[in-house]
Amino acid sequence: MKLADNKATLSFSNGSPSVELPVYHGTMGPDVVDIRKLYAQTGMFTYDPGFLSTAATQSAITYIDGDKGELLYRGYPIEQLATQCDYLDVCHLLLKGELPNAKESADFHKLVTNHTMVNEQMQFFMRGFRRDAHPMAILTGLVGGLSAFYHDSTDINNPEHREIAAIRLIAKMPTLVSMAYKYKVGQPYMYPQNNLSYAGNFMRMMFGTPCEDYVVSPVLEKALDRIFILHADHEQNASTSTVRLCASSGTNPFAAIAAGVACLWGPAHGGANEACLNMLEDIQKMGGVAKVGEFMSQVKDKSSGVKLMGFGHRVYKNYDPRAKLMQETCNEVLAELGLENDPLFKLAKALEKIALEDDYFVQRKLYPNVDFYSGIVQRAIGIPVNLFTGIFALARTVGWIAQLNEMIGDPEYKIGRPRQLFTGATARDVKPLAQR
Secondary structure (H helix, E strand, O other): OEEEEEEEEEOOOOOOOOEEEEEEEOOOOOOEEOOOOHHHHHOOOOOOHHHOOOOOOOOOOEEEEOOOOEEEEOOEEHHHHHHHOOHHHHHHHHHHOOOOOHHHHHHHHHHHHOOOOOOOOHHHHHOOOOOOOOHHHHHHHHHHHHHHOOHHHOOOOOHHHHHHHHHHHHHHHHHHHHHHHHHHHOOOOOOOOOOOOHHHHHHHHHHOEOOEOOOOOHHHHHHHHHHHHHOOOOOOOHHHHHHHHHHOOOOOHHHHHHHHHHHHOOOOOOOHHHHHHHHHHHHHHHOHHHHHHHHHHHHHOHHHOOOOOOEOOOOOOOOOHHHHHHHHHHHHHHHHHOOOOOHHHHHHHHHHHHHHHOHHHHHOOOOEOHHHHHHHHHHHHOOOHHHHHHHHHHHHHHHHHHHHHHHHOOOOOOOOOOOOOOOOOOOOOOOOHHHO
16 A cells, blocks of 8 residues: 555544544555554544444455446456356466466366365264254354364464465365255265366266266356356455454464354345345245235335345445346356246346336345345256355355455454444442342
């Protein structure tokens, strides 16, 4: 970051002396006011619930312009990456800062492919979970459990350990997610197959059985790979901030990523596409397409408590750039599987049409977001709704690792310690029990 020409002056109405604060430029985006010495100079903290106006770090990985609807990974527009690269090339970009050349790409693909198996004892660990456990509960345990098996890559301050842990996590996440699914449905686990692509291998581990060969559909393989790319990173969101905060204590990379998985489980974050499909199924029970107008009227009525899931975004004040790409993929997948007339998908299209044309939603820029379309695509592929967030975690793992590595390598990083505005009781004495 670069020191700006101007400074910010903080003045007080009670006559306290003014304070000058440095201002820094990034390469893009808003300038930042440096408040690190504010407490030392004034005895005051800033107050910013949800960190809506606070930059907790400097980062060179992902840039979002919510007003323009722009998303860049290391400077590359998401639209170009999603149409010209595969997921593992994007992983290379996020981890190392540059897209790989042909040799680097081949080497990186081979390295990840050769680490997709997990320790056989993980199967016994799985048996401790109930069969009806939520896949995210299982996945949180499995990812954290990796640190019990791979002691040679748990020192977060050792660059070599972090590099080994990164490859292991990226390679093994598809295996762990598919194991959680197979365990739930009572089918045998499928071992990885090294001649398949990252997405193709995951599909085979999910839907293949030992009874017959599983043939990967190129259209569905491409769709899943695109879902992975679109969810690979998204700047300083809740789960990424969780990973950074957790890792700032010096914990091992597997534990930090497990914390990210746990945070992602929340319906307001990674669970949004699951919530979206649940909403569609609720409308279907009400009467389907014929009830869409009635449902949208309830959404407009603030007193109804009915929420429209899968539309709008906290950061994007314009159309989510990932949604446009996912919409194309959605149409391709439905056509490939002959599901254009599936009742739930017809309902989704009706909902989309109203949201894109109705003034109420257009004026508020409540456009369909990536969760709306990715949920539809995953359901069409055959992924159960309660595993949607697991797919998200699989894709986001590389972003979490890249952010973690960047933080550890930042000479200014410190263990995270947010402050508070205390509103509780002032100091008081404990009374004897009989007097309370």
